Amino acid sequence: MNKRIFLSPPHMSGNEMNYIQRAFDENYITSIGSNVTGFEEKIKAITGAKHALAVINATAAIHLALRVLGVDENDEVFASSFTFIGSVAPILYQKAKPFFIDSDKKSWNLDPTLLENELKRREKESIKMPKALILTHLYGQMADIEKIITICKKYNIPTIEDAAESLGATYKDKYSGTFATIGIYSFNGNKILTTSGGGVLVSDDLELIHKARFLSTQAKDNFVHYEHTTFGYNYRMSNILAGIGIAQLEVLDERINKKRWIFEFYKSALSASKEIEFMPEIPDSIGNRWLTTVLFKDYATRERIRLALENHNIESRPLWKPMHMQPVFKDADFIANKTSEEMFLRGLCLPSGTNMSENELKRVVKIILDK
Ligand SMILES: Cc1ncc(COP(=O)(O)O)c(C=O)c1O
Known part of the structure; x- marks a missing residue:
């Protein structure tokens, strides 16, 4: 039997072990350290996003994005229908309601006309607007992003760009993930780059990234002891995996x-x-x-x-x-x-x-x- 050909297996650059070794040398084996900071900085340098947060995977990143945008029980969230479940399962984590929108043939991604018609209809009939929109750039192909963002801005709808599959893709030289209120990338094992499992949240809004960072570290308030006014998650990326990420971003x-x-x-x-x-x-x-x-x-x-x-x-x-x-x-x-x-x-x-x-x-x- 011929050697199995996989769909998109991991492809190491060869430099990963040097960064992993650094984490061991510094004895920063947990979720803070120079690799995590370096990985976040490198993502910003490549994509042009102002702020970045490394987390355990992109599903967690989308969950955090919904939380910081205030999506809560019974809120409605519009989303691309043609996507992977990780893109939209976090809507259910929040007990919110998904509303799916189909694709167009030009981009295979969310159809801006369907979106605009639905928003117009709601405005005319005074129906509640969605709390956010999640749109996916499928298989690394950009959605009709400029149009979609313009429509959402007109109706004041915050956007989450699911760029899990499209790291490095551009539209008019601007990077996927940087058009929306919040963008996310996946470093899952089958993606163009991998950290074995990992995700990143980016935004130009520092306040949102601060909130996401706080929620990703169990929402610990600023006291010596452990004080919590809300609950969060244990979502931070480990310093070891972030090292793999830096070496991957180099290629x-x-x-x-x-x-x-x-x-x-x-x-x-x-x-x-x-x-x-x-x-x-x-x-x-x-x-x-x-x-x-x-x-x-x-x-x-x-x-x-x-x-x-x-x-x-x-x-x-x-x-x-x-x-x-x-x-x-x-x-x-x-x-x-x-x-x-x-x-x-x-x-x-x-x-x-x-x-x-x-x-x-x-x-x-x-x-x-x-x-
Ligand atoms: C479009 C899309 N969204 C979200 C995810 C979730 O990413 P992760 O596996 O890092 O949680 C993936 C892939 O895994 C994906 O392909």
Whole structure:
């Protein structure tokens, strides 16, 4: 059996152990130390965000974002339907109510027209506005972010940019995660960069990051003893994992270039098949192409190819099942236009690990073309 090809396995830079060693040398093994500070500083330097907070994962980062924006029981939160559960599960942690919005075909991300129409309708009919909006940049591809932020500003709705999958992606040279009130990144094991597990919250609003930092460290008030006027979480990133993060950030550009090269390789190698559509890239944006994702002509073709790849020990994965179709959200409100539903049925994520060789890519392509 050929060696398994994974979807997007970790890819170390080689410098990680030096930063881990530093944590050991300084004996800062817990959630403060020079690696955590260095990691937060590096995120700011790369993305241009003014403030950053490193936490245990991006799901926790979104949870903190909702808390600091004051989302509470029975508040409504608008969110992209076409996303991963980690993006929206924190709405349930807060006992708030999700309201899902479908994607457009141009970006595969949240459709600004659906959003604007719903907000206009609410204004006209004096219906309560959402407390916040969470929008995802799927698979490293920028959403129509400028439009979405403009609409939300008009209605005074705070925004959370789920850039878990899109670290390093830009729109008009501005980095994903830095358009909204708060942005978040994931350093989960399958992401473009990883700390084994990790997340970061960014914002230009220092007050929000202060609050998030306070809540991420069990909401300890400023006394010698442990005094609490509210409750928080144990969400801080460890100094050891932050060391991995610094070394990973050193190779972000390299990783994006390789991801984009993989996408182009698939695109040109599969161009013979007229029935395969590739994820678009909206004008003025450069995605990080975290995963190369394609649409086949129908569900049956998608499944045939997925199973053929699996039989050859190659991992691929259907696109995210939209949240408005998930049993856990059966009672949630949504506006759907069939875009994400259709993409879920026809779409497949192809192996896109930055440590893949050209021969491995050719193995994948051959199976797809043979089927
Ligand atoms: C779009 C999206 N949002 C949120 C998350 C949650 O990130 P984490 O695994 O770091 O909690 C992920 C991935 O894991 C994701 O892909």
